[in-house]
Amino acid sequence: MTTARALLAAASLAAGLALPLAASAAEGQPHPPREKWSFSGVFGTFDRAQLQRGFKVYREVCQSCHQLKIPFRTLSQPGGPQFSQAQINALAAEYKVQDGPNDAGDMFERPARAADNIPWTFANENQAASANGGKAPPSLQLMAKARSYERGFPLFIVDALPFFQYQEHGADYIHALLTGYKDPPAGFTVPPGGHYNEYFPGHIIAMPKPIATDGQVEYPKGPDGKSPVPETVEQYSRDIAAFLMWTAEPNLEARKRTGFMVIIFLAVFAYLMYYVKKKVWAKVGGEAEGLPGTAPLGPTH
Amino acid sequence: MIATGAAGVVGLGAVVWPFVAAMAPDQQTIAAGAPVEVDLGPIAEGQLVKVFWRGKLIFVRHRTSSEIKSAEDVNIASLPDPQPDSARVKAGHTPWLVVYGNCTHLGCVPLANEGAYKGWACPCHGSIFDTSGRIRQGPAPTNLPIPPYTFVSDTKIRIGEETKVAPAAANA
Amino acid sequence: MSDHASTYVPKSAFAKWFESRLPIAGLVHSSFVAFPVPRNLTYFWTFGAILIFMLGAQILTGIWLAMHYVPEATKAFDSVEHIMRDVNYGWLLRYLHANGASMFFIAVYIHMFRGLYYGSYKAPREVLWILGVIIFLLMMATAFMGYVLPWGQMSFWGATVITNLFSAIPIVGDVIVSLLWGGYSVGNPTLNRFFALHYLLPFMIAGVVVLHVWALHVTGQNNPTGVPIKSAKDAVPFTPYATIKDVFATICFLIFFAWFIFYVPNYLGHADNYIPANPAVTPAHIVPEWYFLPFYAILRAVPDKLGGVIAMGAAVVILAFLPWLDTSRVRSANYRPLYRQFFWVFVIVCVLLGWLGSKPPEGGYVIASRVCTIWYFVHFLVILPVLGLFETPRPLPSSILETVLRGKKGGAGMPAGAAAAPSTKG
Numbered sequence: 100m101t102t103a104r105a106l107l108a109a110a111s112l113a114a115g116l117a118l119p120l121a122a123s124a125a126e127g128q129p130h131p132p133r134e135k136w137s138f139s140g141v142f143g144t145f146d147r148a149q150l151q152r153g154f155k156v157y158r159e160v161c162q163s164c165h166q167l168k169i170p171f172r173t174l175s176q177p178g179g180p181q182f183s184q185a186q187i188n189a190l191a192a193e194y195k196v197q198d199g200p201n202d203a204g205d206m207f208e209r210p211a212r213a214a215d216n217i218p219w220t221f222a223n224e225n226q227a228a229s230a231n232g233g234k235a236p237p238s239l240q241l242m243a244k245a246r247s248y249e250r251g252f253p254l255f256i257v258d259a260l261p262f263f264q265y266q267e268h269g270a271d272y273i274h275a276l277l278t279g280y281k282d283p284p285a286g287f288t289v290p291p292g293g294h295y296n297e298y299f300p301g302h303i304i305a306m307p308k309p310i311a312t313d314g315q316v317e318y319p320k321g322p323d324g325k326s327p328v329p330e331t332v333e334q335y336s337r338d339i340a341a342f343l344m345w346t347a348e349p350n351l352e353a354r355k356r357t358g359f360m361v362i363i364f365l366a367v368f369a370y371l372m373y374y375v376k377k378k379v380w381a382k383v384g385g386e387a388e389g390l391p392g393t394a395p396l397g398p399t400h
Numbered sequence: 401m402i403a404t405g406a407a408g409v410v411g412l413g414a415v416v417w418p419f420v421a422a423m424a425p426d427q428q429t430i431a432a433g434a435p436v437e438v439d440l441g442p443i444a445e446g447q448l449v450k451v452f453w454r455g456k457l458i459f460v461r462h463r464t465s466s467e468i469k470s471a472e473d474v475n476i477a478s479l480p481d482p483q484p485d486s487a488r489v490k491a492g493h494t495p496w497l498v499v500y501g502n503c504t505h506l507g508c509v510p511l512a513n514e515g516a517y518k519g520w521a522c523p524c525h526g527s528i529f530d531t532s533g534r535i536r537q538g539p540a541p542t543n544l545p546i547p548p549y550t551f552v553s554d555t556k557i558r559i560g561e562e563t564k565v566a567p568a569a570a571n572a
Numbered sequence: 573m574s575d576h577a578s579t580y581v582p583k584s585a586f587a588k589w590f591e592s593r594l595p596i597a598g599l600v601h602s603s604f605v606a607f608p609v610p611r612n613l614t615y616f617w618t619f620g621a622i623l624i625f626m627l628g629a630q631i632l633t634g635i636w637l638a639m640h641y642v643p644e645a646t647k648a649f650d651s652v653e654h655i656m657r658d659v660n661y662g663w664l665l666r667y668l669h670a671n672g673a674s675m676f677f678i679a680v681y682i683h684m685f686r687g688l689y690y691g692s693y694k695a696p697r698e699v700l701w702i703l704g705v706i707i708f709l710l711m712m713a714t715a716f717m718g719y720v721l722p723w724g725q726m727s728f729w730g731a732t733v734i735t736n737l738f739s740a741i742p743i744v745g746d747v748i749v750s751l752l753w754g755g756y757s758v759g760n761p762t763l764n765r766f767f768a769l770h771y772l773l774p775f776m777i778a779g780v781v782v783l784h785v786w787a788l789h790v791t792g793q794n795n796p797t798g799v800p801i802k803s804a805k806d807a808v809p810f811t812p813y814a815t816i817k818d819v820f821a822t823i824c825f826l827i828f829f830a831w832f833i834f835y836v837p838n839y840l841g842h843a844d845n846y847i848p849a850n851p852a853v854t855p856a857h858i859v860p861e862w863y864f865l866p867f868y869a870i871l872r873a874v875p876d877k878l879g880g881v882i883a884m885g886a887a888v889v890i891l892a893f894l895p896w897l898d899t900s901r902v903r904s905a906n907y908r909p910l911y912r913q914f915f916w917v918f919v920i921v922c923v924l925l926g927w928l929g930s931k932p933p934e935g936g937y938v939i940a941s942r943v944c945t946i947w948y949f950v951h952f953l954v955i956l957p958v959l960g961l962f963e964t965p966r967p968l969p970s971s972i973l974e975t976v977l978r979g980k981k982g983g984a985g986m987p988a989g990a991a992a993a994p995s996t997k998g
């Protein structure tokens with residue numbers, strides 16, 4: 100077919116045009132490596148223990164600077180770390196929040212409740228900025244969806260396809276960033292106040308290496324008196340990345356579960372509808388498409 | 401007949417007018433657009449501060465002597481939007497460059513100290529500005545405009561007030 | 573709505589009484605039941621029904637989202653997060669609505685390219701086609717304003733870039749921009765009015781869709797042969813034949829839609845829009861939503877600001893002139909061997925422009941966008957007018973029925989007795 104040939108010619112022209120361009124664009128910035136996550140894939144779910152460990156890393160490492168704007172109560176919701184209600188109440192009571200005005204018109208402090216947002220170390224953005232070299236550390240609750248990396252053509256198409264689909268670029272990035280602090284390559288000058296990070300765009304990041312050493316965060320012990328997972332920078336980074344994926348997408352499990360049922364239902368419904376349609380069209384000898392010279396035509400009105 | 405038609409047109413115009421006017425900046429917005437003062441004292445040489453006036457970003461840049469020199473040593477005729485550096489600063493205050501912080505192409509915020517001329521480089525569509533905020537390369541049609549401002553004292557400016565009209569303040 | 577007499581006969585006494593006062597049942601019957609549909613329509617003709625479904629779905633999810641959304645600059649971003657986290661099935665409503673916009677455009681682009689391939693814009697369907705172009709423009713405005721509402725970084729900077737386009741208009745440009753903003757920059761008044769308009773425009777779209785369907789029912793549907801219905805045997809009644817096929821196609825489309833909602837809900841969005849709007853920081857790389865990328869590439873391909881804006885506008889408006897730019901008397905590309913090849917080249921150019929629109933405007937990308945932009949306009953302004961004069965079309969079948977009976981094979985080489993057959997449409 101001439102069409103097919105024209106198509107092929109045009110496509111190869113397009114590809115020839117595209118390839119050198121793609122090559123020229125992909126300089127400098129290495130991609131975060133792809134990790135294995137329990138929550139990826141059609142049946143992916145969060146690992147409760149990992150989310151609980153991730154929250155511990157947040158409290159002991161990130162919280163001193165970064166805000167996590169989610170209410171305490173969500174930490175006990177199904178599909179999340181699922182702390183018990185008692186644990187949540189006790190946790191919230193450790194924090195103080197401002198409330199008011201009271202009857203006398205004054206603002207006052209009280210222990211936080213499960214319904215409150217997790218308070219931030221800083222009173223506001225400006226205070227956070229002045230304490231951190233002029234730029235406020237970003238809030239973390241959406242970080243896993245607010246960061247990504249480009250995969251380039253044609254891999255970005257693969258990320259959308261059933262069985263290959265991938266939405267975990269943000270978690271990859273967080274993990275890579277936290278483990279990506281390295282000595283700068285020779286000839287690369289890092290300005291004062293900056294730190295070299297392999298995966299940060301432009302490589303110079305204001306945040307000093309947050310998780311400095313193995314063993315920095317103590318994980319809950321198993322029955323044998325040892326933590327079931329290694330207490331390493333690598334594992335901490337992985338756990339906080341998973342936890343931030345949950346804070347960004349707290350309904351991920353419900354979404355995937357609902358989706359499975361919806362698609363199965365639609366598939367069955369489409370199957371049934373196909374046969375109804377076939378039966379209806381049989382009255383006029385079937386559809387035109389690929390049905391040469393079938394039955395005589397009935398009157399149309 | 402003509403009078404009736406004319407009356408109809410006048411009436412229609414009178415109805416349309418409030419609707420169009422209500423789309424324009426309201427009184428509160430206009431009031432919030434009053435001049436702002438910026439203290440230049442704390443801004444060290446080579447430093448740049450961002451201030452907002454009328455919701456628009458303004459760069460106040462304390463230029464180093466080498467930056468001033470590179471801005472002045474330019475063949476004006478070769479520029480896309482020819483303007484001498486002296487027309488872009490206030491006389492007697494050459495270290496201070498005050499320009500709108502949005503690229504004249506489509507309004508992105510250019511990054512300071514970037515690009516071939518170490519002025520600004522726009523991350524959106526690649527416009528390059530020099531240390532006088534003049535467009536040197538890329539799609540931006542004009543230099544970064546200069547907001548109306550005046551030196552109240554040697555270390556203080558008031559943005560939004562002009563003693564004499566600056567050449568490129570039209571975009572306010 | 574259609575030009576043939578209604579065959580609707582009211583049965584009960586009440587129906588007779590009502591029909592003599594408001595003949596709406598007869599109207600519906602003649603338009604959506606008895607309406608004759610060419611019997612050789614392929615699944616490419618089901619996208620009209622899919623689009624009506626998508627419009628309804630967007631309006632429904634949109635109204636529900638509006639019950640929770642707050643159009644105020646300091647609260648908009650948080651209110652969207654509130655919908656995602658706290659509202660029951662809020663995540664579902666929002667992902668339906670956000671991905672629904674993309675699905676709407678996927679369907680509309682298939683619908684438009686189908687029209688281009690089969691010459692559905694040609695006489696007597698010019699007005700039908702132009703109404704479609706108007707719907708497309710309204711859709712673009714609606715989608716753009718909707719994308720601003722979450723008030724993330726891409727929302728804010730997308731709004732800044734697009735509204736600044738109007739400043740390229742000589743003399744009145746700055747006044748128009750100020751009227752769009754309601755201030756001196758994109759801000760709370762802008763967000764507020766965009767919300768109001770985003771709520772209004774879909775109902776205007778629905779209005780133009782009614783006209784579009786009305787015009788369709790006056791001229792009748794085109795079909796893969798481009799040969800009009802000539803006898804009753806060429807057609808089947810709309811219900812049940814077309815209805816059941818449309819329903820089946822819509823369900824299949826919904827499976828595709830559901831995949832995006834439930835498994836890759838953020839694939840078609842942009843990560844930066846999960847960062848709250850910040851007027852002091854531009855994202856490293858501002859890109860519009862995927863469905864605007866070809867037009868964005870055309871905008872950036874022209875080195876002059878006003879020229880770029882004009883080229884982008886012209887890329888859409890030129891579609892309205894298509895019925896008069898294409899000089900061929902043959903509708904369907906199935907019978908136009910040369911046009912068919914140029915059509916596919918045009919499709920590839922459009923896809924390529926879309927890809928280039930997502931790339932930074934530097935080096936080879938700029939050159940490639942310029943080449944594609946020129947081709948885009950050459951296709952409409954040179955190829956289509958000239959091709960119709962020189963191309964030798966293949967012989968047309970004498971009727972729709974003939975192609976149906978012959979099946980798909982051997983479409984060529986039949987004697988073209990088309991013009992002789994008397995029209996007995998009814």
